[in-house]
Amino acid sequence: MILISPSILSSDFANLAREVGAIADGGADLVHVDVMDGHFVPNITIGVPVVASLKKVSALPLDVHLMISDPLFYTPAFLKAGSDMITFHLESGSDVSKTIDAIRSGGAKAGVALKPATPAEAVFPYLDRLDMVLVMTVEPGFGGQSFMADMLPKIEAVRAECLRRGLSVDIQVDGGIDPKTAPLVAKAGANVLVAGSAVFKHEDYAEPIAAIRQAAVEAAG
Ligand SMILES: O=C(CO)[C@H](O)[C@H](O)COP(=O)(O)O
Numbered sequence: 001m002i003l004i005s006p007s008i009l010s011s012d013f014a015n016l017a018r019e020v021g022a023i024a025d026g027g028a029d030l031v032h033v034d035v036m037d038g039h040f041v042p043n044i045t046i047g048v049p050v051v052a053s054l055k056k057v058s059a060l061p062l063d064v065h066l067m068i069s070d071p072l073f074y075t076p077a078f079l080k081a082g083s084d085m086i087t088f089h090l091e092s093g094s095d096v097s098k099t100i101d102a103i104r105s106g107g108a109k110a111g112v113a114l115k116p117a118t119p120a121e122a123v124f125p126y127l128d129r130l131d132m133v134l135v136m137t138v139e140p141g142f143g144g145q146s147f148m149a150d151m152l153p154k155i156e157a158v159r160a161e162c163l164r165r166g167l168s169v170d171i172q173v174d175g176g177i178d179p180k181t182a183p184l185v186a187k188a189g190a191n192v193l194v195a196g197s198a199v200f201k202h203e204d205y206a207e208p209i210a211a212i213r214q215a216a217v218e219a220a221g
Pocket residue numbers: 007009010032034065067138139140141142143144145174175176177194195196197198
């Protein structure tokens with residue numbers, strides 16, 4: 001099943017309650033929340049209090065993408081704030097197994113994200129304990145960048161390994177996803193599509209959400 005997770009990084013931060021309401025009304029499945037600490041990536045965005053505030057107003061599950069150093073330390077706070085899914089970076093420096101266990105024992109779904117330079121095989125040892133793998137299709141840090149088509153073989157490799165081992169792990173893609181790139185990633189095996197600028201640049205969010213979903217569903221077959 002294809003899920004669409006609009007990234008509120010490109011939304012109007014002065015009106016977040018209205019924005020998450022509008023993407024829910026527009027047919028989104030999840031709300032993608034990009035947390036950046038100015039250390040793991042060269043940008044600072046949203047933190048724990050904003051996630052807690054979003055939880056109060058969002059009808060959709062919060063898909064929290066941690067682009068931070070030491071995600072293990074901050075996991076309890078993001079769980080308490082109401083994160084439904086927490087994805088952290090394999091390159092973050094935290095113990096991967098301990099972080100997955102902390103997220104899952106707190107009742108959230110656990111995802112591991114891979115920067116473009118990190119190979120698919122790096123996540124294979126953790127696949128059986130993961131709900132999701134996030135294959136970044138841009139360098140993490142900023143919205144509005146161009147899709148990296150050379151990440152498609154990595155998506156295929158993660159999907160092939162999941163199929164080989166009989167695991168139903170979600171594969172998320174994030175960065176430069178729009179109705180043109182959605183079919184490429186869906187065909188490669190991704191099923192959770194994050195889209196920021198492609199959604200929020202439109203007046204009517206229902207339009208790009210439906211276009212991305214339709215393009216992905218058709219390509220996935
Ligand atoms: O994690 C991210 C950046 O690090 C964002 O989720 C991503 O870039 C979404 O924005 P866009 O769809 O505009 O590329």
